Amino acid sequence: MKLRKVTAASAVVLALALSATACGGDKKDNDSGGSGGGGKIKIGIKFDQPGLGLQKPDGTYAGFDVDVATYVAKQLGYSPDKIEWVQTKSADRENALARGDVKFIAATYSITDERKQKVDFAGPYLLAHQDLLVKAGSKIAKGDDLNGKNLCSVTGSTSAQNVQKSIAPKANLRENSGYSECIAALQSGAVDAVTTDDSILAGFAAQDKYKGQFKLAGLKLSNENYGIGVKKGDSATVDKINDALKKMVSDGSWQKAVDANFGPANYKNEPAPTIGNIVK
Incomplete structure (x- = not known):
């Protein structure tokens, strides 16, 4: 009789533990960083720049920066449906990263010495x-x-x-x-x-x-070297994004994105930059 009581109590404790674990698992869906595996990632882009970052009337997003960010996110473990796009205007990009509003920013973000005092950059991915x-x-x-x-x-x-x-x-x-x-x-x-x-x-x-x-x-x-902005000190994410950008260039995806977004405007783009090489 005493054994049955202990067993029943153990079952209750186990059930409560499983319930707490299940509830805690929901937090991952709101993660702005992480390494994929079912969570979400928040990425900063522009919403009003045709050909680069534009929110279309149907609520979807298009442009070269969007394509680059989507490719990078996939390499980090996030499928397109796990991306939450966040509007980041020029004057608020550094603050958005410092606050942790986004994991990274791909928004015509020129790499400058002044900005590198506040954020870290991967890239450049476009000159x-x-x-x-x-x-x-x-x-x-x-x-x-x-x-x-x-x-x-x-x-x-x-x-x-x-x-x-x-x-x-x-x-x-x-x-x-x-x-x-x-x-x-x-x-x-x-x-x-x-x-x-x-x-x-x-x-x-x-x-x-x-x-x-x-x-x-x-x-x-x-010369404007477009980089992907990352929170200051997050060198691990910078390295991962650089690896993703190198792959995007080598497998032809970079050129496809250029042709799709800039081709209609007859924009004479520069060749793909060497990742890590800033053109002065």
Whole structure:
């Protein structure tokens, strides 16, 4: 009789333990990091950059950065349905990583010495160049032509800083929260030019509603090495992402993503960069 009582008590303890384990397992689905195996991963991208990171009307996402991030996530153990896309605007990228809002960011994130003080980078995975987007009939042909003109860029971008420091210090710089607002201002005549990376500008110019209205000046005002931002000190994730990027280039997936996203805009992209090699 005493033996049966002990056995029954043990069964209750075992049942409670199993129940607690099952409840604890749900936490993994909300994980922003980890190593796959059924959890989810949060990745920062832009939502308003055609050809790079765009949230479409149906709620899906498309663009080169999206394709790169999806490939990398798969190599880390996360299938596309386990990715939660998080909008990360230029001015908030460092904070998003520091807060742990995302595991990594692929959002036209140029690698700079200043940013490397706050975050770590994998890559680069694309070499772009700062350029100008102007109206098709514009006479702006070089950086000096911007002095006295109305120029638009995005708050927190390296492009705006570059213009103020060395390209056209007398330009009337207008900074908006997103490039969509800048493109609309260019179309209306409120600004004379928009400056950022040529890859971003090409994506906007290729949209059906803007076809034939704008042109790239083709100035190559700077080299922009796009990297994948990771929380400072997370060298293990940086190494894993670099391995994934190398594989993406070697198996042809990188070039396929370039052709699919930039081909329609006739964007003359640079060859795939060597991972770890920053072009000054």
